[in-house]
Amino acid sequence: MNKFLKSDRTINMIIPVFAAILGLVAGAIIMLLGGYDPAYGYEALFNGMIGSPKAIGETIRAMTPLILAGIAVAFAFKTGLFNIGVEGQLLVGWLSAVWVGYAFELPTMIHIPLAILAAAVAGGIWGFIPGLLKARFKVHEVIVTIMMNYIALYTTSAIIREFLYAGNEKSHNIHESASLASPMLASLTNNSRLHYGIIFAFIAAIVMWFLLNKTTKGFELKAVGFNQHASHYAGMNVERNIILSMAISGAFAGVAGAMEGLGTFGYMNTLSAFTGTGFDGIAVALLGANSAFGIILAAFLFGGLKTAAPQMNFMADVPSELVEIVIALIILFVASSYIIRWFVMRLSKEGK
Amino acid sequence: MSFFDILVLIIPAALYTAAPLIFTALGGVFSERSGVVNIGLEGLMLFGAFTGIFTTLMLQDSFGAASPWIGIGVAAIVCAIFSLIHAVASITLKADQVVSGVALNFLAAGLSIFLIKKIFGKGQTDFIQFRIDKIDVPILSDIPFIGELLFSRVPATSYIAILLAFVIWYVIYKTPFGLRLRSVGEHPMAADTMGINVTRMRYIGVMLSGVFAGIGGAVYATSIATNFAGGTISGQGFLALAAMIFGKWHPVGAMGAALFFGLAQSLSITGAQIPVIQDIPTVILTIAPYVLTILALAGFVGRAEAPKALGTPYEKGKR
Amino acid sequence: ACGSSESTTSDGGNSEGKKVDFKVGMVTDTGGVDDKSFNQSAWEGLTKFGQENGLEEGKGFKYLQSGEASEYQSNLSTFAESGFNVTYGIGFLLKEDVKVVAGQNPDINFGLVDDSLKAEGLDNVASILFKEEQGSFLVGVIAAKHTKSNKVGFIGGVESPLIKKFENGFKAGVKSVNPDAEVVVQYAEDFNNSAKGTTIASAMYSQGADIIYHAAGGTGVGVFTEAKNRKKKGEDVWVIGVDRDQHEEGLPENVTLTSMVKRVDVAVYEVSKRAMEGDFPGGEEVVFGLEEDGVSIAPTTENVSEEALKVVEEYEQKILGGDIEVPATDEAFETFLTTLK
Amino acid sequence: MSYVIEMLGIRKEFPGIVANDNITLQVKKGEIHALLGENGAGKSTLMNVLFGLYQPEKGQIKVHGKEVKITDPNVANNLGIGMVHQHFMLVQNFTVTENIILGNEPTKAGKINIKEAAKAIEDLSLKYGLAVDPYAKIEDISVGMQQRVEILKTLYRGAEILIFDEPTAALTPQEITELIEIMKRLIHEGKSIILITHKLKEIMAVCDRCTIIRKGVGIGTVEVSETNPDELASLMVGREVHFKTDKQEAKPTEEVLQISHLVVEDSRGVAAVNDLNLSVRAGEIVGIAGVDGNGQTELIEAITGLRKVKSGSIQLNEKELIGMKTRRITESGVGHIPQDRHKHGLVLDYTIGENIALQTYHQQPLSRKGILNYKNIYEKAKSLIKEYDVRTPSEYTPARALSGGNQQKAIIAREVDRSPNLLIAAQPTRGLDVGAIEFIHRKLVEERDKGKAVLLVSLELDEVMNLSDRIAVIYEGEIVDIVDPTQTSEQELGLLMAGGQRKKVGETS
Ligand SMILES: Nc1ncnc2c1ncn2[C@@H]1O[C@H](COP(=O)(O)OP(=O)(O)OP(=O)(O)O)[C@@H](O)[C@H]1O
Ligand SMILES: Nc1ncnc2c1ncn2[C@@H]1O[C@H](COP(=O)(O)OP(=O)(O)OP(=O)(O)O)[C@@H](O)[C@H]1O
Ligand SMILES: [Mg+2]
């Protein structure tokens, strides 16, 4: 049995790798059909991902909010909820972080944690509402979170315009003391926008793993996700756990927004369209099989490909949308792991 | 400005903008009634918009005013085929249905722009010459009051969408096909023991969602956007999904919810020109439709019962 | 520029004899170079410049489209690090990013369209500005001359100082010619929602406006759709286009009355030329108004009456002559109104 | 002699297990043929093979002497084979009619002709005495009626050979009697029946012959008239089985549970428990006998805090339970073996180890300051699995993969191990084989002998009579009588349960 588990784990590791390769091969075929040189295209893509210190820095920067968004989605998923509202939670988190970063002047050691906390609280509240409605009125969280996305989009813009406006469709810049950016990291990576946020993303990944797998609270959250009746029977508070799960998920998403506000940008735009990071988070979570470690890898792949796409366009003239196609195919192949699993099983069977 | 004037402003606009949502939500009903979650409605709509515009552009010189209608038809077919990706992955290969739907969205977004760039050498198309125009329904539009409210300045597609909701209600609740489709979404194993081919029914469900989401996208493109670009479809598919859930997976309910969205939307937009409402801050008006939806759900619509087997791949003999 | 040494030497000769060792690039916002708006216009200017100087597209002149806001900076860097002599950031959204990248690459020249970095003291950045209010004033004049209902509309994408310039210029133009005319204004809070565009336009037309000036990008597409629908049914409604000559967008029903043309192409062309000639206006604001041919009404004038054109001509002279200071902000407009009485 | 069904040398494998190994089953026309075996012996698998849901690896199937390949249920239906599955195959939100005609709908101009269908169903139900309401939704009807719907489904398709997979497990005694009548009528109409059941009494009552399977292997077929329950049981288990649980005289002491004037409403707001009085003492088993739906479920849910109480009092060792949260009640010494193990008893996606920890995960030593100690959790699970003979590959196996009997043993292990002062056991042996039942009964008696109070709720009169020291009869939410099992008979109980000889039972009896 143990042996079987072990080999199952290896297969689980092999699948995404396999899927990524298949996705890239399919991408190459599309490039060929489109009249582009795949070798050149992929060289450019690779360089754009990790070809230089700067590329690595940018890839890590892009990964950071994706990890957090992925964790937000995965956390809800693991507890039986589907949070499509990461996008909106991210936006309110972004705004809150920027607001704290701009409105206060504090020592860095207090300012950054405070700004991130504000983002987590804001995102948490944004997740709390659909959680509450789900728990109390059995309203489907998918609709509420979709609606909450739009509400976040329009209210954050309005709030910036009303209270934080610096002209040019953006808020005031945050103070230096709240910034995650660092000249040291920048010079290390040749002026990339790498910032300290990645540390928070890793911490969040550990927190999620620990919370879900090592604590009694996580035990409850998952149990409620699997079977509400049995959880109630076992003395758990079903309603409170649903609400808590959505709030925690939202808090992670809020921190993702803080990464944009305190790290990459240092301000917030008055957006009139979604950033897309929240939706990417769904893909990252699923690609990473909802596990903390998997999400980090998936975010690396995702973030890397996305930052490298313009490079590929620049160097090899391949439209950057190709990357989106490749990502879609990789997700599809991972999702259809059934066939890969079957294939690997057969291979290993024949090998014996 | 009289109350009637306000209604005349709001209702035709609601009918106009709700049509694409209705079609798409109806597509969602088919898929989810068969037990397959379809979060890929957004992608299907997007691909439908792309196909509709592309076809219209290609045919308009020879077919003239018929070309957008042909475009809608082609979009239906192409998206039925496109939706097969979701079907194969989630039904045959037993992929997580949410994942494969998300993948479909990415694929549609990437592929459509990639193709546009490849075919036209630019990131968005020209405008189509012939649209699905707003019409005054003959005779009916002459009825006092009602005529102006409901039968003027609305494209034919809106009426088709509303009629279709009833047709689909009939199909799903009154015909053997509908009974089988629903049984597969509620209890596939039971259906299987009754000799119903679960896989086939689910394929049909997903492909019909492709057909109608494709139509929805094409209707949006040919009646409202009139060209295709990266942002032409941005979120409408998710709204349609929400409408379908709001409507409790019922065709007429989904239509009603889509109309509700349309109405709330047009009220909020038009509100800026209506005296009393004018003084409300813009942002309140802008978010009103979404807040109203949440309130409606929490207040009186209450719990939605999803098809029981929704989201679970069917494996013979598994319990 | 030290980074460029490698690529400049490898640049082979080209057919046109007039061999120039010069590279210009531009980074669009998320719109892309075929947005039928200012990105497209900028690219047209760049293309003209490249072709006249025998540059090869993709090597000598090139653009990168940004997929999202976080890409602006990396795309600008890509050009700078690939040894492009001048790189343009198209749109005020790129202001911060141009500032950062210009700071990191002091030997490379940058152009920022629609906003000013003059105050930053970066002498490798030229700030390219337009007097949209002047062009908008002129189309306002046309609207005022053409309206039969004495009511015209303005639809903005998202409320911002830039779009306010369009709005106030337009209102000033209308009021100058026809003080009794009413201008209804609405912002869609979205540059990319044609459905909203149709709904707002529909409400405005239904309420008696017969001409709508839009400065709303993709949302404006919906304004055209609505106007076409109405025109087809025999209503006498018009749209005034923005940024480029949007005559084509109005076809086949021919609903485009005129357009407010913002010659980003001219600006990009001019600045590039000056850069090549060693006269790059670094650290300066280069302003394109009526005088510089930076804004104007569209060349297609088939729908505009002779009389209106004549009045436009008059006002153009007044603006050029300094008799009229076209308001760009709400406050300036209020003051302007008092001068009319 | 000609057989209607012959399954010869059937072998069916699942990953890692041979569910059926060279099994032969021959059914004569017009007989009721029993299929007997422990939980997990392979009975359902064999029948699923016959019905076309599984394809066998080896073996031959003959119907009316002709070899056939049953590739899917459609083929089986066409061959006149119908199956009533162990777990009902009914669409909950469809009507009775819709469920029956599904896949075979009469139409008029493309529209389902519901009226015609309902008429046909009424005719059928009259003919076989299967009373159903054609327009009722499945979710609104009783289990017994659902059972009849399942039977009608097969008859509607003209089945000649009917497979009943544990049809009586979820039925009340009354419904079982009805079902037996129905089966007799079906045979009378010329049908043949294969019946799977764990209740030897039923086999003795209606079956002609019985085929026995043990761990996937066919043991043989016996004539029912030539055997007895003891022989059947030992053939099936491979050892001797005790039906009557040996137990000493009870030595009850102080009252542990005291319920007085309890009123509880059901989900529709009707008083399901109505002014109920009952007490259970330490060291005794009190059995609650009653027809399903007389307030048993609401009573248990009220005691365990899963349902709000309208009025009255429930005291555990003189401490009021009403108003306490389920967790507090559990912690003050109440154990609960729920009647629906899948819905309430288990988180099927959790491992057996985690399920065993479901009530105590938040306490030391399974966790400390909110941090789980998986080492302790699984060590504990391991020892309980051993002690309670839960057959599972390991403590890391998901609960879903265990058979019902073993799932039940895991729940019992969890609840009994906490050594609660009051143990509530609701239908603790539903669907289990005689071996497992014997084990569970022994455990309950052991608890009693340790001086715990046990409240047993069961629809099986046998079980109640066999285990209880006192029997409380519940009728329409009231305890109408308390009888001594040694002084009563099934007849008397049946009468009481039906509401005859009603008399009010005081607070202390
Ligand atoms: N779907 C399945 N996948 C894997 N193994 C299975 C499956 N179904 C049954 N089995 C295996 O086949 C064996 C026989 O199971 P089956 O359901 O036929 O038992 P049964 O005799 O009907 O038991 P019960 O009396 O509890 O209904 C089991 O021990 C199990 O290991
Ligand atoms: N999906 C599955 N995977 C592995 N084994 C399975 C699966 N489903 C059933 N089994 C096996 O089938 C056997 C019997 O299953 P079955 O459903 O007949 O149990 P049961 O005791 O009758 O349960 P119940 O009392 O709930 O009817 C078990 O031993 C179990 O291990
Ligand atoms: Mg069985």
Ligand SMILES: [Mg+2]
């Ligand atoms: Mg069983």
